[in-house]
Amino acid sequence: xxxxxxxxxxxxxxxxxxxxxxxxxxxxxxxxxxxxxxxxxxxxxxxxxxxxxxxxxxxxxxxxxxxxxxxxxxxxxxxxxxxxxxxxxxxxxxxxxxxxxxxxxxxxxxxxxxxxxxxxxxxxxxxxxxxxxxxxxxxxxxxxxxxxxxxxxxxxxxxxxxxxxxxxxxxxxxxxxxxxxxxxxxxxxxxxxxxxxxxxxxxxxxxxxxxxxxxxxxxxxxxxxxxxxxxxxxxxxxxxxxxxxxxxxxxxxxxxxx
Amino acid sequence: xxxxxxxxxxxxxxxxxxxxxxxxxxxxxxxxxxxxxxxxxxxxxxxxxxxxxxxxxxxxxxxxxxxxxxxxxxxxxxxxxxxxxxxxxxxxxxxxxxxxxxxxxxxxxxxxxxxxxxxxxxxxxxxxxxxxxxxxxxxxxxxxxxxxxxxxxxxxxxxxxxxxxxxxxxxxxxxxxxxxxxxxxxxxxxxxxxxxxxxxxxxxxxxxxxxxxxxxxxxxxxxxxxxxxxxxxxxxxxxxxxxxxxxxxxxxxxxxxxxxxxxxxxxxxxxxxxxxxxxxxxxxxxxxxxxxxxxxxxxxxxxxxxxxxxxxxxxxxxxxxxxxxxxxxxxxxxxxxxxxxxxxxxxxxxxxxxxxxxxxxxxxxxxxxxxxxxxxxxxxxxxxxxxxxxxxxxxxxxxxxxxxxxxxxxxxxxxxxxxxxxxxxxxxxxxxxxxxxxxxxxxxxxxxxxxxxxxxxxxxxxxxxxxxxxxxxx
Numbered sequence: 186x187x188x189x190x191x192x193x194x195x196x197x198x199x200x201x202x203x204x205x206x207x208x209x210x211x212x213x214x215x216x217x218x219x220x221x222x223x224x225x226x227x228x229x230x231x232x233x234x235x236x237x238x239x240x241x242x243x244x245x246x247x248x249x250x251x252x253x254x255x256x257x258x259x260x261x262x263x264x265x266x267x268x269x270x271x272x273x274x275x276x277x278x279x280x281x282x283x284x285x286x287x288x289x290x291x292x293x294x295x296x297x298x299x300x301x302x303x304x305x306x307x308x309x310x311x312x313x314x315x316x317x318x319x320x321x322x323x324x325x326x327x328x329x330x331x332x333x334x335x336x337x338x339x340x341x342x343x344x345x346x347x348x349x350x351x352x353x354x355x356x357x358x359x360x361x362x363x364x365x366x367x368x369x370x371x372x373x374x375x376x377x378x379x380x381x382x383x384x385x386x387x388x389x390x391x392x393x394x395x396x397x398x399x400x401x402x403x404x405x406x407x408x409x410x411x412x413x414x415x416x417x418x419x420x421x422x423x424x425x426x427x428x429x430x431x432x433x434x435x436x437x438x439x440x441x442x443x
Numbered sequence: 444x445x446x447x448x449x450x451x452x453x454x455x456x457x458x459x460x461x462x463x464x465x466x467x468x469x470x471x472x473x474x475x476x477x478x479x480x481x482x483x484x485x486x487x488x489x490x491x492x493x494x495x496x497x498x499x500x501x502x503x504x505x506x507x508x509x510x511x512x513x514x515x516x517x518x519x520x521x522x523x524x525x526x527x528x529x530x531x532x533x534x535x536x537x538x539x540x541x542x543x544x545x546x547x548x549x550x551x552x553x554x555x556x557x558x559x560x561x562x563x564x565x566x567x568x569x570x571x572x573x574x575x576x577x578x579x580x581x582x583x584x585x586x587x588x589x590x591x592x593x594x595x596x597x598x599x600x601x602x603x604x605x606x607x608x609x610x611x612x613x614x615x616x617x618x619x620x621x622x623x624x625x626x627x628x629x630x631x632x633x634x635x636x637x638x639x640x641x642x643x644x645x646x647x648x649x650x651x652x653x654x655x656x657x658x659x660x661x662x663x664x665x666x667x668x669x670x671x672x673x674x675x676x677x678x679x680x681x682x683x684x685x686x687x688x689x690x691x692x693x694x695x696x697x698x699x700x701x702x703x704x705x706x707x708x709x710x711x712x713x714x715x716x717x718x719x720x721x722x723x724x725x726x727x728x729x730x731x732x733x734x735x736x737x738x739x740x741x742x743x744x745x746x747x748x749x750x751x752x753x754x755x756x757x758x759x760x761x762x763x764x765x766x767x768x769x770x771x772x773x774x775x776x777x778x779x780x781x782x783x784x785x786x787x788x789x790x791x792x793x794x795x796x797x798x799x800x801x802x803x804x805x806x807x808x809x810x811x812x813x814x815x816x817x818x819x820x821x822x823x824x825x826x827x828x829x830x831x832x833x834x835x836x837x838x839x840x841x842x843x844x845x846x847x848x849x850x851x852x853x854x855x856x857x858x859x860x861x862x863x864x865x866x867x868x869x870x871x872x873x874x875x876x877x878x879x880x881x882x883x884x885x886x887x888x889x890x891x892x893x894x895x896x897x898x899x900x901x902x903x904x905x906x907x908x909x910x911x912x913x914x915x916x917x
Binding site: 239240241242243262263264266267268272273275278279281282283284289292293296297329330346350 | 863864865866868869870871872873874875876877879883884886887888889890891
């Protein structure tokens with residue numbers, strides 16, 4: 186990618202589902218190495234944005250562009266986006282009965298890292314390390330993907346996938362919802378292992394507490410399908426010093442839940 | 444060399460036809476035709492007599508219509524009941540042609556490329572054309588040959604067991620089969636012998652308007668063990684062809700028989716034109732104590748499948764198992780399942796059925812668990828899951844439970860699910876292509892059954908499923 190290209194950029198994105206407009210012109214730029222947080226009330230379009238970035242067929246993009254390292258994602262199938270290094274940690278991961286976590290992850294790894302051949306043994310070794318890092322039981326890898334998993338296990342599974350597949354850009358769609366504080370710490374630990382100069386991250390949340398563990402460089406507030414407020418490090422600093430109460434006061438009680 | 448027609452309709456890669464001169468009897472069914480078939484096979488008088496009795500019984504019956512299937516009445520006078528490659532085993536040219544056909548089907552019969560660990564009997568239209576590994580099996584006293592050969596070489600065994608599990612009065616198609624069966628396999632495992640290789644029969648319908656009526660009989664004496672595999676294909680044709688087989692399994696004290704089928708008969712085209720009517724009676728009899736019979740089937744072909752591999756558990760502590768994956772696409776119809784009949788005490792049965800429907804197909808599970816009044820402490824576990832792909836297909840489950848002994852424990856679970864857009868999207872978002880995503884979901888669904896198959900067969904089954912379901916979503 187040339188120096189002029191932005192790492193990840195959304196321009197005037199408008200999307201609808203079943204004829205109902207949800208996103209009404211979203212603009213968002215994330216540079217390489219940055220972590221952004223997107224907050225907003227229920228129904229503001231947060232999950233829609235996450236799904237549109239990944240290419241969910243239930244949403245129609247009516248206007249706008251999404252660029253990632255010089256490629257317009259909207260012209261690509263979800264699997265092609267994944268192979269470019271885009272990852273979505275789902276809010277509600279689905280179960281695939283009969284397919285073990287290990288088999289699934291190996292297939293996904295091979296699909297997204299087509300040119301490098303990784304031996305199963307080496308792959309399993311790294312997978313076990315990641316599992317340990319996320320404080321998950323070793324038996325996890327032989328269980329069927331998300332089948333009978335608790336809510337917390339599903340979320341850890343998403344982060345395990347992220348750690349294993351090593352994407353270049355990830356969107357976390359309310360990964361923190363429904364997690365207790367210990368699980369939240371573990372999930373954050375996993376995410377922080379990935380963040381760095383070669384990574385971009387968009388954390389979508391409805392709760393401020395995850396931002397204590399995953400610290401964003403920028404913060405955006407989405408209301409009714411539009412980003413109504415954005416701030417850089419100075420805003421983040423203000424939040425650290427005086428908390429999130431002003432967000433609630435300014436944009437409504439339901440934007441952020443503590 | 445005769446030429447081969449390579450017209451392969453749609454994506455059924457086994458749809459080719461081998462142009463080989465056939466010795467056929469004229470179409471139609473009569474006592475005369477049965478006498479001709481029996482004479483062509485040099486059968487003893489008792490065999491002919493049995494066929495004729497079956498035929499006379501069949502004449503008085505009506506075809507069953509209780510299955511959840513739609514098809515026009517079959518004109519039994521418009522079917523050819525015997526077709527064999529003309530030169531038979533004697534002509535080297537014909538042999539080469541047949542070998543080449545099976546080679547193309549992935550079933551090598553030549554000495555040099557035989558599959559390690561599998562002995563194969565190959566049946567082409569009405570006759571068996573080759574049986575491999577025979578000498579090695581003979582050393583252990585195992586008999587593995589065509590049923591026609593067994594009737595002549597081992598009449599005492601055939602007489603003792605044939606029709607004892609599926610009598611010719613059992614049902615319409617079983618009696619038709621008893622009257623006109625032309626070939627099939629015979630396996631006999633003597634007392635205390637574990638068959639060292641998987642025994643396998645490959646059935647091929649080639650000739651037009653020919654029915655295939657094979658008959659398979661497997662006997663495992665006390666403490667014997669055998670694993671048997673069956674595969675089937677037919678050329679693509681726009682007319683329906685009838686396949687009415689009978690398979691009988693007999694397990695004596697502590698014997699075990701595992702029977703696996705991968706059925707991929709031609710299923711007709713996308714509009715439902717052509718394809719095989721697969722009307723089959725398969726039944727096992729656990730005659731001895733602690734015996735075990737296990738059916739595993741992957742039903743992926745045929746325009747219509749009507750098939751209920753069953754186990755009668757007569758010996759105390761005997762075990763019956765049924766593992767099934769039935770896939771229907773386009774306009775295919777399947778009504779398949781099992782019957783588990785508990786006669787002895789402490790008998791145990793397991794049913795795992797996975798139905799996968801796509802296109803406009805209809806896929807029904809029909810199963811019966813029966814516990815007789817004197818059978819104490821019997822157990823059954825049944826699990827019948829259906830998966831729907833797309834919005835135009837249907838799945839049905841018809842479980843019948845008849846328990847006449849209060850000590851029985853019977854569990855039945857059933858689910859119906861849909862391959863969802865969300866599942867496919869989830870897997871695609873991890874880099875998998877649409878085909879790989881569908882195949883992962885479907886194979887996961889069928890996993891419990893596939894793991895019952897021998898490894899090579901299970902790989903084959905997974906591929907078959909992928910091929911069948913290609914392009915069936917979206």
